[in-house]
Amino acid sequence: MNTLTRFAPSLTGYLHLGHVLHMIHVWGVARAQGGRVLSRIEDHDLARNRPEYEPAILADLQWLGFVPDLGISAENSPKPSNYRQSDCALHYEEALNFLVKKKKVYGCECSRKEILAKQSGGQGELCYSGTCAEKNLPLEGHTVRFRVPLGDIDFHDVALGDRRQTPATQCGDFSLRDRNGQWTYQFCCVCDDIRHGITLVVRGEDILDSTARQLQLFHALEYEPPHYYHHPLLTTDSGEKLSKRQRPESITQLREEGLLAEKIIGRAAFFGGLIPEPALLSAQAAGAMVKT
Numbered sequence: 001m002n003t004l005t006r007f008a009p010s011l012t013g014y015l016h017l018g019h020v021l022h023m024i025h026v027w028g029v030a031r032a033q034g035g036r037v038l039s040r041i042e043d044h045d046l047a048r049n050r051p052e053y054e055p056a057i058l059a060d061l062q063w064l065g066f067v068p069d070l071g072i073s074a075e076n077s078p079k080p081s082n083y084r085q086s087d088c089a090l091h092y093e094e095a096l097n098f099l100v101k102k103k104k105v106y107g108c109e110c111s112r113k114e115i116l117a118k119q120s121g122g123q124g125e126l127c128y129s130g131t132c133a134e135k136n137l138p139l140e141g142h143t144v145r146f147r148v149p150l151g152d153i154d155f156h157d158v159a160l161g162d163r164r165q166t167p168a169t170q171c172g173d174f175s176l177r178d179r180n181g182q183w184t185y186q187f188c189c190v191c192d193d194i195r196h197g198i199t200l201v202v203r204g205e206d207i208l209d210s211t212a213r214q215l216q217l218f219h220a221l222e223y224e225p226p227h228y229y230h231h232p233l234l235t236t237d238s239g240e241k242l243s244k245r246q247r248p249e250s251i252t253q254l255r256e257e258g259l260l261a262e263k264i265i266g267r268a269a270f271f272g273g274l275i276p277e278p279a280l281l282s283a284q285a286a287g288a289m290v291k292t
């Protein structure tokens with residue numbers, strides 16, 4: 001199989017060390033398999049994303065030496081682009097129409113507050129109980145929800161092994177588009193992976209819980225899903241997740257301070273648990289770690 005994975009930053013801030021660790025995994029796994037990396041911009045959330053971050057992110061990516069084989073890069077970022085979510089609403093509408101024909105979606109009028117009130121425990125993820133499933137509400141002006149099939153989903157994660165998740169009890173019928181017409185991460189991500197022909201999704205363990213529901217979407221859209229590889233996030237010496245406060249500055253800032261790219265890559269590899277600390281002393285060794 002010809003491996004194709006992707007690097008897909010959102011435009012909610014500058015790249016930071018967590019992104020660099022992610023790049024090491026993405027490019028490392030792709031190159032080790034003789035595969036390619038596609039770069040796309042995940043700016044589906046028009047309220048939170050700022051277009052001005054795009055050139056800064058692409059410039060940092062290029063400066064760090066992680067060069068995508070396909071998609072958007074510092075040297076190739078046309079507007080509109082098939083690799084930028086804010087330019088791709090028609091693709092999402094087309095996929096939604098397919099699900100409408102298959103009767104796999106419905107309109108929901110519940111507010112977040114109402115859903116929370118019905119939720120027992122109130123802990124963890126918002127789980128929708130299906131209040132509007134049979135109301136036959138129009139999709140326009142309402143939240144569009146996906147009818148999540150009941151039952152467990154078993155899948156194999158390349159890094160973590162066999163996993164089982166149950167979207168019906170984790171999140172219930174999740175949203176594909178909100179009442180304002182804003183597409184959601186889950187839906188855009190699956191539509192893009194299909195359109196781009198992604199065969200291996202490499203991403204942080206913080207998104208692990210989304211896997212089974214995305215597999216259900218692939219199934220509903222009648223496409224073969226990719227393989228998944230979830231990697232650990234940045235941690236402190238004692239293995240705890242690095243908090244926002246502990247997290248070093250943006251790559252742009254580190255660059256301005258004169259830190260070399262290989263030093264930054266070495267630092268990310270260390271905080272990501274990929275190399276021991278002494279290796280950090282030698283920028284050469286840290287650089288060599290990622291030249292796969």
Ligand SMILES: [Zn+2]
Nearest residue numbers: 108109110132
């Ligand atoms: Zn509802």
